[in-house]
Amino acid sequence: MAKISARNVSLGIDDSAAACQSISGRSNTATMSFSAEAPDVSAFGTTYRERVPDGLKDWELSVSGLWDGVASQIDSILFGILGASTRVAYGPAGSTSGCTKYEASAVCNDYSVEGSVEGAVTFSAIFAARSGSMTRTTWT
Amino acid sequence: MGKVTARNVKLFGGGRNLSGRANSSTLSLTAEATDVSAYGTDTRERLQDGLLDYELSVAGWMDVSACQVDELFSDLLGASARWGYYPAGATACLAGKEMNVVCGDYSSEGAVEGAATFSATLSGSSALFDVNSLGYTTVSAIGSSNLGSVDFTAACAHTVWNFFRVLTIAGSTPEIAACIQESTDDATFTTISVFTAASTANQVFAASAASSARYRRGRVAIAASANGVVSPCATFQISSGSAK
Numbered sequence: 001m002a003k004i005s006a007r008n009v010s011l012g013i014d015d016s017a018a019a020c021q022s023i024s025g026r027s028n029t030a031t032m033s034f035s036a037e038a039p040d041v042s043a044f045g046t047t048y049r050e051r052v053p054d055g056l057k058d059w060e061l062s063v064s065g066l067w068d069g070v071a072s073q074i075d076s077i078l079f080g081i082l083g084a085s086t087r088v089a090y091g092p093a094g095s096t097s098g099c100t101k102y103e104a105s106a107v108c109n110d111y112s113v114e115g116s117v118e119g120a121v122t123f124s125a126i127f128a129a130r131s132g133s134m135t136r137t138t139w140t
Numbered sequence: 141m142g143k144v145t146a147r148n149v150k151l152f153g154g155g156r157n158l159s160g161r162a163n164s165s166t167l168s169l170t171a172e173a174t175d176v177s178a179y180g181t182d183t184r185e186r187l188q189d190g191l192l193d194y195e196l197s198v199a200g201w202m203d204v205s206a207c208q209v210d211e212l213f214s215d216l217l218g219a220s221a222r223w224g225y226y227p228a229g230a231t232a233c234l235a236g237k238e239m240n241v242v243c244g245d246y247s248s249e250g251a252v253e254g255a256a257t258f259s260a261t262l263s264g265s266s267a268l269f270d271v272n273s274l275g276y277t278t279v280s281a282i283g284s285s286n287l288g289s290v291d292f293t294a295a296c297a298h299t300v301w302n303f304f305r306v307l308t309i310a311g312s313t314p315e316i317a318a319c320i321q322e323s324t325d326d327a328t329f330t331t332i333s334v335f336t337a338a339s340t341a342n343q344v345f346a347a348s349a350a351s352s353a354r355y356r357r358g359r360v361a362i363a364a365s366a367n368g369v370v371s372p373c374a375t376f377q378i379s380s381g382s383a384k
Contacts, residue, residue, distance in 0.1 A: 109173040116164045
C-alpha cells in the first residue's frame with residue numbers, strides 16, 4: 001500500500017444517546033496506542049532480558065482538535081459521555097469501503113478544553129478500553 | 141458554529157471578569173475508569189461511571205490593583221469560589237461551564253526582561269454545570285428589561301441551575317435584580333428563579349429550579365435602593381444549564 005495521508009482519518013464515537021457521531025471534521029490529531037504486557041522473567045545467569053509473551057493487552061485513543069460549543073457538537077458529545085460507556089471507531093486511512101477500521105467499547109476518561117489568546121479554542125480527549133477486545137476489520 | 145478563536149474566552153472568578161488579564165486557560169475534565177481486568181481476559185477491562193473531577197488552569201498578566209488578579213487569588217487560596225468559563229465568549233446562547241473550585245496553586249512570576257505574570261490552578265469542589273449564557277451586557281437605565289430567549293431544545297422536566305453575576309455597578313445607590321424565566325412557546329414566559337437585588341459589584345448568585353420548558357431568558361431590573369439613583373450602570377452576566 002502506498003504511503004497514507006492522515007488528512008482522511010475517520011473518527012466516530014457514540015454520544016450519550018448511543019448514536020454514532022463523526023468527529024473527524026473537528027479533529028486534527030489522533031493517536032491509537034496499543035500495548036501488551038510482557039512480564040520480565042530474566043533470572044541470574046541470563047545474558048539478555050527474557051520476557052513472557054501473550055500478556056494482557058491494552059489500548060488508548062487520544063484525539064484533539066478544534067472545540068465547538070454548539071448543541072450536538074464536540075463539547076456536547078464529549079461532556080455527555082465523560083466517564084460513561086461509549087464505542088469508538090477509528091479509520092487511519094479513512095472510512096471508504098475496504099479501509100482498516102478499529103472499533104471497541106471505551107470509556108472517555110479525560111476531556112480538556114484549552115484556549116490561548118493567540119490561537120483557536122481546542123479540545124483533547126482520551127478514550128481507554130472498557131470491555132472486550134478491540135476489533136480490526138474494514139469499513140463497508 | 142465555525143471554528144472558535146480563543147481571543148474571546150471569558151473567565152469569571154467569582155463576580156470578577158478576569159479575561160482582560162488572562163491569556164491562557166485550560167479546563168480539564170477527568171473520569172475514573174477503574175481497571176477490573178481479571179484472569180482470562182485478553183484486553184484490559186475498565187468500569188464506567190467512575191468519579192468525575194475537573195481542574196481549571198489559568199495564566200496571564202499580573203495586576204496588583206484593588207479587586208484585580210493578585211487580590212483575587214490571594215483571597216481565594218485554599219478557599220472555594222464559583223467560577224465561570226466560556227471558551228467562545230459569554231454573549232447570549234454561547235456554551236460555557238460554571239463550577240465551584242478551590243484554588244490550590246497560585247504563582248506570581250517575574251523575570252527582569254519580561255512582564256510580571258501569574259498562573260493558578262483551581263480544582264473542582266463540587267458538581268460542574270454545563271450552561272448556556274443568557275446574556276452578558278450592561279444596563280444603564282432605571283426599569284426592567286428582558287434579555288433575548290435561548291432555546292435549550294430539551295423540554296423534559298428536570299432541575300436547572302441559574303447563575304447571576306454582577307460584575308460592575310456604578311451610580312448613586314442603585315440596585316440590580318434579576319430573574320430567570322421559561323416558556324414553552326417563546327412568547328409567554330413565567331419566572332422560575334429570582335435573585336436577590338445586588339447593590340455592590342463582584343458578586344455571583346446561583347439558584348436551582350424545576351424546569352420543563354425549552355426556552356429560557358433573563359430579566360433584569362435596576363432600581364433605586366434608598367435615596368434615589370443617579371446615573372445607574374451595571375454590567376452583569378446570566379447563564380442557565382444543568383449539572384453533569
